[in-house]
Amino acid sequence: MNKDLIKQDIYDWVVNYIEANHAFYDYKFPPCPFAKAARLKGMLDIQVWQQGSYYNFAKEYVTSMADNKNFTVRILVYPHSLKYCFWMKKQIAKLNTEIVSLDLYAQIGSAIKTTSKYPGLLETGPYGIVIINRLSDILSGHQSLLKTDYYKSWSDEHYHAVVTRRQEIADKCTKP
Numbered sequence: 001m002n003k004d005l006i007k008q009d010i011y012d013w014v015v016n017y018i019e020a021n022h023a024f025y026d027y028k029f030p031p032c033p034f035a036k037a038a039r040l041k042g043m044l045d046i047q048v049w050q051q052g053s054y055y056n057f058a059k060e061y062v063t064s065m066a067d068n069k070n071f072t073v074r075i076l077v078y079p080h081s082l083k084y085c086f087w088m089k090k091q092i093a094k095l096n097t098e099i100v101s102l103d104l105y106a107q108i109g110s111a112i113k114t115t116s117k118y119p120g121l122l123e124t125g126p127y128g129i130v131i132i133n134r135l136s137d138i139l140s141g142h143q144s145l146l147k148t149d150y151y152k153s154w155s156d157e158h159y160h161a162v163v164t165r166r167q168e169i170a171d172k173c174t175k176p
Contacts, residue, residue, distance in 0.1 A: 003048045006117055010046050010077050010127065013114050014039060029150050034141045035073070043072040054078060055091045058106065058130050062095060065132055066102040074132040079118035082128025083110060092130060093169075100173035105135040105166060135170060 019036040021027045030036075038044045045065075049057045058076055065074050082088060092108045099106065111127040118127075142163060145151065151159060 001118055006048045006077055007046050009114055010075055010111060013111050017113050024153055038073045045071040045074040048077045054085060054088055062099055062104060062106060062132055066104060072134045072137050076130040078128035079123045080116040080125040080128060081122040096169050097173050100135060100170055103135045104132055105138060106130055106132045
């Protein structure tokens with residue numbers, strides 16, 4: 001496994017996919033309209049899992065991000081087999097209840113349009129990822145996007161899974 005090659009794959013994915021305008025949005029918006037600004041300001045960090053517990057890796061880099069205000073976005077990269085670790089989704093949801101008060105929010109998923117370079121038979125699909133963002137940046141960005149037709153193509157289910165659930169966690173975990 002070449003850590004630098006995996007990191008470059010994710011960097012290229014951010015630039016060529018996450019920052020690129022897409023057909024889904026009638027080529028008006030990229031999947032994340034704010035990713036490019038974070039990258040250009042040097043506020044994007046990519047960390048590659050190499051060994052040990054997937055959850056402990058996430059917890060370590062969430063904790064260090066809370067203490068380091070230099071980054072607004074951190075992408076944790078995992079083998080494709082993360083997709084088969086159903087418990088990890090629950091662990092990230094639980095972790096969010098702990099980190100929202102630190103102005104952080106984590107989301108688990110896949111770096112679609114990539115091909116994992118981790119070794120192994122189950123590693124032929126896209127990389128697994130956990131993206132950690134500054135919650136205040138996400139919520140502020142969401143308010144800006146509400147003034148556009150960014151969410152127009154989103155299904156109610158997708159909107160609930162991404163936006164509503166995040167807001168519910170933020171509201172629940174930041175109340176005094």
